[in-house]
Amino acid sequence: MTNFILRGFGLYAPEKVMTNADLEKIVDTNDEWITTRTGIKQRHIAAEGEATSDMALNSSRQALAQAGIDPSELTHIVCATFTPDSVIPSAACRLQEKLGISGQMCLDVQAACSGFLYALQTGRGYLCLEPDSKVLVVASEIVTRRMNWEDRATCVLFGDASGAVVLTGGEPDDGPRVLDIMLAADGALGDLLTVNGGGSAYSYKLGEPVGPEYFVEFQGREVFKHAVRNMTEICEAILKRNGLDKSDVDVLLPHQANYRIIDAVGRRFEIPEERIFVNIDKYGNTSAASVPVALAEAVHSGFIKKGDLVIVPTFGGGFTWGAALIRF
Incomplete structure (x- = not known):
């Protein structure tokens, strides 16, 4: 039976932060209303010209470094997102290019907020078929570019970020399973x-x-x-x-x-x-x-x-x- 080991974890959030006080200036809302109903105090906003694959690159590099794995060792890249850079090519292919590698299988998974678990399960499936695989599973979203900033019910809720893990086979004591x-x-x-x-x-x-x-x-x-x-x-x-x-x-x-x-x-x-x-x-x-x-x-x-x-x-x-x- 394959042990599914998480070798490294990475995260990235854009530098720009929008607080609830900032939102008060553009939509009819206030900090108390947002905090009591959602628990949110701030959110990160992608910079002008920053794409979903750019954010994925940052979180992926962190996860790969922690895992001690060079990008060239990867066999699969699975990216969970509903906000890819483009319809074609996929965010996974864009990420592969930015990692400076080629030849790996690249795939986007779209399951909205459940996307990471769907992508992780996809990675586990590849490991069952090919036990020596090294799978980069990354989720990256620029949700704020799909926000109607005139709709206070939705625009207060979302932010932009990316997270990544490296998934491999291994022994039970090799890391989180x-x-x-x-x-x-x-x-x-x-x-x-x-x-x-x-x-x-x-x-x-x-x-x-x-x-x-x-x-x-x-x-x-x-x-x-x-x-x-x-x-x-x-x-x-x-x-x-x-x-x-x-x-x-x-x-x-x-x-x-x-x-x-x-x-x-x-x-x-x-x-x-x-x-x-x-x-x-x-x-x-x-x-x-x-x-x-x-x-x-x-x-x-x-x-x-x-x-x-x-x-x-x-x-x-x-x-x-x-x-x-x-x-x-």
Whole structure:
């Protein structure tokens, strides 16, 4: 049986920071309203001319350096994003070029905020087929370029960031092990959270104005309800499948969508607050990048310790959701 080892963790957030006070100047909102409803105090904004693959390059270099792996050793690059540099070529191919390598299989995965777990599971699949593989799994999102800055319900929530891991086979003691991943989706609920503009079902012509459909639109209450229920249920399911109980979990590291969602999942899952990793106050919701950024920060800060069993639930547009079990 293959051991799926996480060899290195990397994160990157753009230099520019937009605080809630900054948002007050451009939209009808205030710090108290944003903080009490979301837990967000600030978010990072990509610089002019900075692309999704540029951010992915920064987080990937950090992960590769920690793993002690040269980019030329990679066999696969899997990039989770719904905000690639371009439709063609993929963000993974752009990243490969910027890493100065060629020949590797490159693939983008689009599962919105669940993208990193979907990409990580894809990497595990390649390792099962080719046990000597060295897979770069990266999530990178410039969500703020898909924001309607006149819509205060959405523009306060999101930020830009990138996170990466290097996934290889190995022995159980070689590093953190991905024990299991469960993924799910329900396309019938897809219209509750959308970015429709630019898709083949929403044709457009040269010179037409850009409408609100080009930006994130969602029904907040419905998304909240499904997120909490599905994240909780899939956590319970993955533990049961592995013969584990809630009491075996040392750290809950959820997708950083909204503090109210994180708190609700923690309560339903009976995890005390001090064992829940939260960094949404600094980054906002960075979609697919949320989980690998949180993982990297939790590892680098010492929040996660050797021997910890970490459960990672996520939820995103599609609807998609999932959970991972990682033994550090």
